[in-house]
Amino acid sequence: MPSRPVPGSRRGSGSRHGIAAFQHRSSRHRQHFGMTSDDQTQVLIAGGGLTGLAASMLLSWQGISSILVERHPGTSIHPRALSYNPRTTEIFRLAGIGAAVRREELPVDGGVPRRFTSLTGAEIGMGREEGDQVEDLFENLWERKVLIAQSRLEPILLDRAAELGADVRFGTRMVSWSEEPDGVRAVVRDESTGLRRVIHADYLIAADGGRSPVRDRLGIGMHGFGTISPWVSILFQADVDDELGRRIPPVCFLDGPRVKGFLARYHDQWALATVFEPDDEAGARLSDGRCTELVRSAFGVPELPVRLLSTLYWEVAARVADRYRQGRVLLAGDAAHVMPTMGAFGANTGIQDAFNLSWKLAQVLRGSAGPDLLDSYEAERRPVADTTVNQAVARYRNRLGQGPSVPLMSNFSLVFGYKYASSAVRERPEADQGYDEKPSGRPGTRAPHVPVAGDPGVKSTMDLFGRRFTLLAGERAERVANATRAAAERLGVDLRVVHIGQRAGLADTDGRFLARYGITERGAALVRPDGVVGWRSADGDQDPEPELRALLARTR
Template sequence: MEENVDHRVPVLIVGGSLVGLSTSVFLGRHGVRHLLVEKHSGTSMHPRGRGNNVRTMELFRGAEVEEDIRQAASVLAANHGILQAGSLTGDDQEWLFKEIDPGGGLARFSPTTWCLCSQNDLEPVLLSRATAQGGDIRFSTELLSFEQDPAGVMAVLKNRDTGEHSTVRADYLVAADGPRSPVREQLRIGQTGNGDLFHNVSIAFRSQQLMDVVGDRRFIVCYLTNPEADGALLPVDNQELWVFHAPWHPDQGEALEDFTDERCAEHIRKAAGAPDLDIEITGKAPWHAAERVAGSYSSGRVFLAGDSAHEMSPTGAFGSNTGIQDAHNLAWKLALVLNGSAGPGLLETYDAERRPVARATSERASSRSAEHSHPGYAPAVTPGGGRRGGILSVAMGYGYLHGAVLGVDPDRPVVPERMELKGAPGTRAPHMWVGGPTGRMSTLDLYERSFVLLSAAGTAWRAAARRVAERLSAPLDAYAIGAGPDADLVPEGDGDWAAMHGTTPEGALLVRPDGFVAWRSPGAVQDPEATLHAAMSTLLSRA
């Protein structure tokens, strides 16, 4: 088998949409050589999946691609809020919320914020960064089959342009191949959840007059509730390019072919309340909202990420964000196992951490669709047992109860009712502005390629961390925080780093490469080096 291999690579990524390309970017940041194959000929042409939440933007910030994304998204930078209306011209209008971050309160939690960047604009940015980092990205290339053994995965690929077949030997395979994932099917991994929720047809169209009808209402989306022509209107450029999501009922015998250009145009006019609106249909794409989570995120050396692992209702844009965060969680773990810093047991924590988050998030997405009366969705009861946690808690307040974390409160919910980021193990580490070697920075900017130990200047923790890093040959950086000459980081203003991180000036906080707290010591210990060595060994599956 090995004699006939055309390519050898540590990681093979199947699927080149948002999650696959994000996986490539994150692996590239860790220097992991990889091959990505995508059966389509290029990135997405349809404007969809636009909502990138604050946690996702933190990850893109760490990957130094945030500014490029915001530049690609600049046309929608002033759009905020969700409007619900009987039409665009009537009096029946209500803002479900008008600002994503009213009062600017999000600045307490993060150095960045949300970003509206449609998939067709975001994917080229990720592709450019992935290739610049050395990623081998091949479009029009399809995975035909794969087999795995204890040492790796053998895959057969097909170039859809030439028909040529080739074989790839990889240490690991990441399947980001969508909700109908052939990889998941071959692995016979089942799914749980409420299944199909509703169906829509996404209609891209051009209209120069609609801008005048919309006026100064710069919404993210407007739910139009005319019972004879409901749907969701989304601006693409706030001028002449728009998308309309129209309900589709295949269970009632309605075929996709029934959505002719004429029917779609009349539906949009009636929904908008503008019977003479100029409309040119430029594209149509069906999509299906569902609530499903895979029964396992891995099998042997194959891992699921994104829609192959979970499907969610689009309300709140949780699906793509959860998938990108899957990719980030998996990438640093693959990097540490491949370079020998961690044992293979670290990869088992991917399922333990990410699957409970997907279950909780998918339930919240379905509930949010019910709350917003998403066109085409009329549940008999609110799914998921009702509301748990606001959108910010779901987006960035979630926690890991099991996995590569130590000392987690077992009674803590995966998604809390209230957003609290106070340094508890299993939660995203707090954001705090500090003065560092390169000037003003957020503590979140420290976390990406290594574990990081934070402690007060003058304690023994920093020296202990350096010795542990040498003993384990593991990526572990240490920073002393304070105001004296021995400090690496100086808190801005009167910031109390220890109180903010839930410890004391004699304690320490160990943060993972993804910014989640791995372990915390509330105070001084008798032997910092031995204590930290034991924690790191366990976290890296080397104990």
């Protein structure tokens, strides 16, 4: 996902939208600024882009209070991130926004945009990225990828967060913050009134973009390839004749001599995102004339009437933060990693950061887990970011004809094949690390999708995950199931036990459950709220309580 707008960008006031509608929906939040008392919340979120909004929604879904502050007046009006992989759409479905996302989906045949030199030029072929085999390769998909503009997705996340009770404050800047022994104290300012308030929170999530002020204040460095190229998103209206209009798909890639990027259309507005050569040595901005020329080159129509609406600038870069946690502050999304657009991994990685972090914060704040559980966030997500950034750079170089910088992995491996190694995964130390090419049910991997029957609301094992721990047990696994249930009760952990088999509570319709999870009829696999296998006992002969205590960083 690209970073937030570069400070001072032209038409900056037009780069966000929805302020009037948001104020109407959130008047109770605006009234807070007239009070004299400070605000209290469990989690303060700095930044209201995709990752911040996802964190707000997911924390509320977990029953954790949060306040989100974002200096812009509303959600993005630029499409920016467009593609969301099946792991991310699983999260959307679990959080209750799957149907809403599908209603705004761009109708692209086969889910793969076409590629042109220009819209009146040659069609190069389908826009499949190198390594993009995630939907061709494997039957282990519960959801499919979705093409939806960020400008349409952010309001969906916002609406769901508000529905779940989140406190989201656009037009509010965090002007200072400090960590205290029992939490974080932040001063925020309403940008429309200038009024300031103090917010006290147990934890702070910094989702404040690639130029993160919070990360800089902490002195956390970044490593990686650095800046690669400047990009611009141009929002515009154009008078396109009927013949050309029938040819143009809702979204397509462009790979021509002057324009290399993508073009997306929603109703009467278009957005062109492309790499560009700066007008001046400072490399800051393009003139209106240059923006118009780029749009006309994208269409291949030299005299096309164009009405410019807004521009948004960002840099394509490849960097990962050296640390994800410092005390009570945790980095997420672009604040933790930025990467090239090839493969569409950036926004997906940020949303999956929020999913990983939200359940851990929920367990800690409920008292079910010790605060050291939060150390597993960096241990799990930073290696994923390092690998994903390297793969995105390799795809970017490959697109430019320079050859990949590292061997290309399949998208399936990147999306589903990661294996977490942390204190929140109970696995033998000698177990191999790295990425899987197929589901294994090993601790640290995403729990395999297995079709099941017997409950009208449950079609897959994936339907069972989300808010709490789930023990998936074989038909004859009473011993380990009873022991895990008793351990969870003693530790105050919310646990669901489900037996799966031909004669169990849920039927294994394809007969693949035991093989997929690597257990016998007497065995079981403990799945964390984020759908990752945390521990398994292949034959049901292990004591689950020490493993559960260690997983949750419980010292007593």
